[in-house]
Amino acid sequence: MIDTAPLLEMRGIVKSFPGVQALRGVNLTLHAGEVLALLGENGAGKSTLMKVLGGADHADQGGILIDGREIPFHSLKDSRSAGVAVIYQEFNLVPSLTASENLFLGHEITRGGFVARNQERRSATELFKRLGVEIEIDTPCRRLSTAQQQLVEIAKALAFDARIIVMDEPSATLTSYEVGRLFEIIRDLKRQGIGIIYISHRLDEIAAIADRVTVLRDGKNVGDRPIKQITRNEMIELMVGRDLKDEFPKRNSMIGATRLEATGLRRGRTVQNVSLTVRRGEILALTGLVGAGRTETVRLIFGADARDAGTIRLDGKELTIRSPKEAISLGIGLLTEDRKLQGLILKHSVRENFGLPNLTWLSHRGFVRQSRERRELDHYIGLLKIKVSNQEQISNHLSGGNQQKVVLSKWLARNCEVLIFDEPTRGIDVGAKYEIYLLMNELAAAGKAIIMISSEFPEVLGMADRILVMHEGRVTGEINDVRQATQEQIMQLAMS
Amino acid sequence: MKLTFPRFFADYGMVFVLLLLCAFFSAKTYKEQSPTGEAAAKDVAAAILEDFKNAPRVLIVTSEQPGDAAFSKKLERDLLASGVRILGIAKGEPKDAREALQKIVTASEKLEAIACTQVTGGWLLFSDLKTSFPALGEPKVITPKTYRWPDFLKSDNLLNIANQIAVIAIVAIGMTLVIITGGIDLSVGSLLALSAVLAAKFIRDFAGGMTATPMGMLLACVVSILLCGVVGLFSGLMITRFGIPPFIVTLAMMLVGSGLAYIIAKGQSIYQISDSFVWLGRGADFFELPNAVVLMLILYALAHILMSRMKQGRYLYAVGGNREAARLSGVPVQRVLMFAYIASALLAGLGGVIMASQLKSGSPTYGTMYELYVIAAVVVGGTSLSGGEGKMFGTLTGAFTIAVIQNGMNLTDVESYTQKVVLGLVILGAVLLDRNRHRA
Numbered sequence: 014m015i016d017t018a019p020l021l022e023m024r025g026i027v028k029s030f031p032g033v034q035a036l037r038g039v040n041l042t043l044h045a046g047e048v049l050a051l052l053g054e055n056g057a058g059k060s061t062l063m064k065v066l067g068g069a070d071h072a073d074q075g076g077i078l079i080d081g082r083e084i085p086f087h088s089l090k091d092s093r094s095a096g097v098a099v100i101y102q103e104f105n106l107v108p109s110l111t112a113s114e115n116l117f118l119g120h121e122i123t124r125g126g127f128v129a130r131n132q133e134r135r136s137a138t139e140l141f142k143r144l145g146v147e148i149e150i151d152t153p154c155r156r157l158s159t160a161q162q163q164l165v166e167i168a169k170a171l172a173f174d175a176r177i178i179v180m181d182e183p184s185a186t187l188t189s190y191e192v193g194r195l196f197e198i199i200r201d202l203k204r205q206g207i208g209i210i211y212i213s214h215r216l217d218e219i220a221a222i223a224d225r226v227t228v229l230r231d232g233k234n235v236g237d238r239p240i241k242q243i244t245r246n247e248m249i250e251l252m253v254g255r256d257l258k259d260e261f262p263k264r265n266s267m268i269g270a271t272r273l274e275a276t277g278l279r280r281g282r283t284v285q286n287v288s289l290t291v292r293r294g295e296i297l298a299l300t301g302l303v304g305a306g307r308t309e310t311v312r313l314i315f316g317a318d319a320r321d322a323g324t325i326r327l328d329g330k331e332l333t334i335r336s337p338k339e340a341i342s343l344g345i346g347l348l349t350e351d352r353k354l355q356g357l358i359l360k361h362s363v364r365e366n367f368g369l370p371n372l373t374w375l376s377h378r379g380f381v382r383q384s385r386e387r388r389e390l391d392h393y394i395g396l397l398k399i400k401v402s403n404q405e406q407i408s409n410h411l412s413g414g415n416q417q418k419v420v421l422s423k424w425l426a427r428n429c430e431v432l433i434f435d436e437p438t439r440g441i442d443v444g445a446k447y448e449i450y451l452l453m454n455e456l457a458a459a460g461k462a463i464i465m466i467s468s469e470f471p472e473v474l475g476m477a478d479r480i481l482v483m484h485e486g487r488v489t490g491e492i493n494d495v496r497q498a499t500q501e502q503i504m505q506l507a508m509s
Numbered sequence: 510m511k512l513t514f515p516r517f518f519a520d521y522g523m524v525f526v527l528l529l530l531c532a533f534f535s536a537k538t539y540k541e542q543s544p545t546g547e548a549a550a551k552d553v554a555a556a557i558l559e560d561f562k563n564a565p566r567v568l569i570v571t572s573e574q575p576g577d578a579a580f581s582k583k584l585e586r587d588l589l590a591s592g593v594r595i596l597g598i599a600k601g602e603p604k605d606a607r608e609a610l611q612k613i614v615t616a617s618e619k620l621e622a623i624a625c626t627q628v629t630g631g632w633l634l635f636s637d638l639k640t641s642f643p644a645l646g647e648p649k650v651i652t653p654k655t656y657r658w659p660d661f662l663k664s665d666n667l668l669n670i671a672n673q674i675a676v677i678a679i680v681a682i683g684m685t686l687v688i689i690t691g692g693i694d695l696s697v698g699s700l701l702a703l704s705a706v707l708a709a710k711f712i713r714d715f716a717g718g719m720t721a722t723p724m725g726m727l728l729a730c731v732v733s734i735l736l737c738g739v740v741g742l743f744s745g746l747m748i749t750r751f752g753i754p755p756f757i758v759t760l761a762m763m764l765v766g767s768g769l770a771y772i773i774a775k776g777q778s779i780y781q782i783s784d785s786f787v788w789l790g791r792g793a794d795f796f797e798l799p800n801a802v803v804l805m806l807i808l809y810a811l812a813h814i815l816m817s818r819m820k821q822g823r824y825l826y827a828v829g830g831n832r833e834a835a836r837l838s839g840v841p842v843q844r845v846l847m848f849a850y851i852a853s854a855l856l857a858g859l860g861g862v863i864m865a866s867q868l869k870s871g872s873p874t875y876g877t878m879y880e881l882y883v884i885a886a887v888v889v890g891g892t893s894l895s896g897g898e899g900k901m902f903g904t905l906t907g908a909f910t911i912a913v914i915q916n917g918m919n920l921t922d923v924e925s926y927t928q929k930v931v932l933g934l935v936i937l938g939a940v941l942l943d944r945n946r947h948r949a
Contacts, residue, residue: 317837341839355837358830360897369827369838376820383818423838 018081414445683853691896699766704861709871741854790867829896
């Protein structure tokens with residue numbers, strides 16, 4: 014392998030956008046049958062580099078070599094014919110088309126101008142067999158689970174004989190079990206000589222699956238080492254450029270009286286008789302596998318969905334919450350799991366997003382007090398260290414971590430007494446994660462009641478005062494002594 | 510915030526386009542103009558007084574064109590005040606002028622000057638006065654001085670544009686609200702007709718018809734507009750409670766509204782209305798601005814304040830930007846949508862009343878295709894059909910752009926079929942310009 018040219022070599026890639034130099038001469042090599050983990054904080058340039066590789070963006074300078082030969086990368090087509098497949102976080106599947114139709118979308122097998130459906134279906138079956146997965150090929154993709162959709166994406170890559178597959182945060186929405194299956198498939202692809210670029214923030218996964226790590230910071234290479242020669246802490250240090258003593262900040266809990274109490278919550282089959290309490294100054298973690306009904310439960314508390322049964326009490330007083338508006342006016346805030354679809358209005362400015370839940374108190378007789386609004390936002394931009402050029406910046410242009418901070422600022426300004434964080438650190442970089450942990454601790458110290466939904470067990474163990482584990486719409490366990498708890502113990506409860 | 514040029518151009522691009530169009534049509538219609546009415550009278554009076562120092566004898570000759578009455582009245586007053594002797598005023602055709610001249614000859618008077626309008630000054634009669642009326646002496650024919658100015662920029666024409674666009678522009682306010690929430694309202698054209706018919710019918714049947722009092726007419730208009738609001742309420746309920754797409758709901762209401770208008774009017778135009786009803790549509794009480802235009806400007810100012818300063822405005826943008834995110838931030842999404850559709854229907858109703866007033870009748874044929882012109886005005890003004898973005902003054906600019914193009918083409922004698930083609934292309938061009946803005 015050593016004397017052959019690498020499968021892929023990217024040399025001195027430079028790319029700038031108006032006002033930002035995203036890549037400043039990045040190099041990357043990938044060998045056949047290798048899994049390369051591409052690491053970096055959000056905004057380090059990983060996504061841009063992969064967009065250049067995928068042909069979605071055109072590099073200002075630098076070259077891309079496949080098998081040692083330089084190849085022009087100007088379009089998606091160029092990239093595809095070079096054998097590159099990029100699987101983005103947001104899948105490129107048409108929800109209404111079947112798995113098999115999606116596989117061949119744009120490259121239909123035709124005979125005499127007609128789509129040869131049976132031949133397509135045979136090839137699809139074969140591809141899924143090669144991946145060792147069972148997916149009903151005639152199911153519309155909207156009915157497939159996230160994990161299954163991801164497999165369709167991988168199969169799509171194989172359908173046109175991709176030799177390089179890029180996976181951007183493939184595990185973000187998968188359960189641990191599904192991640193295990195994914196890794197088996199990745200190992201299988203390796204054996205077939207396919208090179209894989211694996212992007213993830215989950216360092217444990219990288220240690221488990223990658224052969225080599227390339228770390229980017231501020232659009233530059235800062236490290237490239239075999240996985241055996243790097244520790245988890247070294248990876249973090251390379252990414253953030255400083256050493257991080259602890260992933261989770263310490264704190265002394267001061268837990269008070271019961272604040273919010275929900276009993277017997279029900280909604281269809283997703284939430285079945287869930288009860289929970291959270292006290293002042295407490296961080297309650299709600300964990301489990303994806304699809305366990307955690308988000309659905311808190312949406313009932315927040316009034317985002319109607320509940321079939323169940324009572325909610327705040328400080329012992331029963332509430333009739335029927336809409337988020339009512340929940341908010343009672344002092345309950347929900348930071349949604351999906352900030353792009355539910356947390357923010359991406360095409361609107363930071364200020365407009367910030368103001369939204371706060372206009373009720375930021376306005377007088379229907380008129381918004383704009384100078385007050387600007388002052389408040391300035392305060393939170395400083396407090397949360399949100400990196401924005403000005404308040405009118407469009408939120409779509411911010412990095413994931415900064416977007417999450419804007420969402421946070423919205424709810425902090427509302428001064429909610431009960432705050433529900435749904436996957437607050439998903440898809441954001443280590444530095445921003447730490448800041449969000451610190452903030453949650455401060456809120457708890459100020460006597461707020463906090464419910465944190467998280468699928469990352471280390472985070473749950475590191476942050477929570479008490480843990481509630483859910484499985485298939487029911488609470489399957491409660492862990493009061495978090496210090497003695499282990500990931501295995503949570504996993505047991507989550508799978509039972 | 511620093512405004513760089515491209516950014517500035519992107520934000521105000523449509524205003525530039527509008528100004529360019531105005532400049533283009535001004536250049537195209539630049540030609541010899543002659544004043545009419547009082548302005549012409551002043552001009553002629555000054556010329557006579559300058560040429561003849563001591564009490565000249567003058568004959569005033571006008572035809573029967575609009576403004577000629579004002580011309581002769583003003584001229585007579587000015588000349589008499591300066592001690593000029595007026596030997597006669599001829600109105601009408603050359604033969605009337607000939608008679609007047611004959612009378613002067615019969616009275617054995619001499620004549621120093623003949624004051625004419627631009628038109629009468631050109632009559633053949635005056636070109637050989639020496640031979641046909643030698644007894645008059647040598648009277649000088651005086652006409653108003655001509656000057657060069659574009660037809661397009663004459664104040665009459667500009668007011669005309671504003672007046673023509675007032676109805677569309679007012680209805681477009683409501684459409685902008687609806688489109689900003691991510692919806693569409695196809696029913697405005699029909700509601701316009703419905704409201705015009707209702708107002709005309711109420712005035713004819715209940716408020717006294719030809720002798721209706723202002724109070725009665727006001728009441729008739731308010732009730733008609735409110736009834737349109739009820740239709741908007743119904744559309745809003747269908748959209749919010751039953752989740753039917755706005756396109757379908759308002760398409761249905763477009764048919765229902767139009768049908769109702771025909772039924773109520775029995776397929777006819779209702780015109781038995783008091784003359785004073787035209788006050789709203791044709792009157793001009795403030796600085797010679799038509800009342801409809803004044804009303805339009807007030808409504809735009811209010812809508813601008815709503816969208817930029819008020820909570821409700823922010824909610825409208827939020828609902829269109831991302832409905833779920835807005836709901837989870839505590840925005841009462843359904844109430845906001847109801848507001849938009851009711852406002853749109855009320856404004857369509859108001860548009861109908863103004864149109865009925867302009868035309869002094871109510872007919873179910875009013876407002877045909879108006880929904881499309883209104884949507885065009887909104888889109889040309891830079892509001893995105895996907896919702897969450899757009900500016901009120903953009904819509905006003907859009908409405909004016911469309912009006913200026915139509916008016917300019919009328920002035921330059923482009924036939925109406927070609928006008929449609931051009932207008933269609935302009936709408937496409939405007940949206941392209943807007944797309945570029947979003948890329949930038």
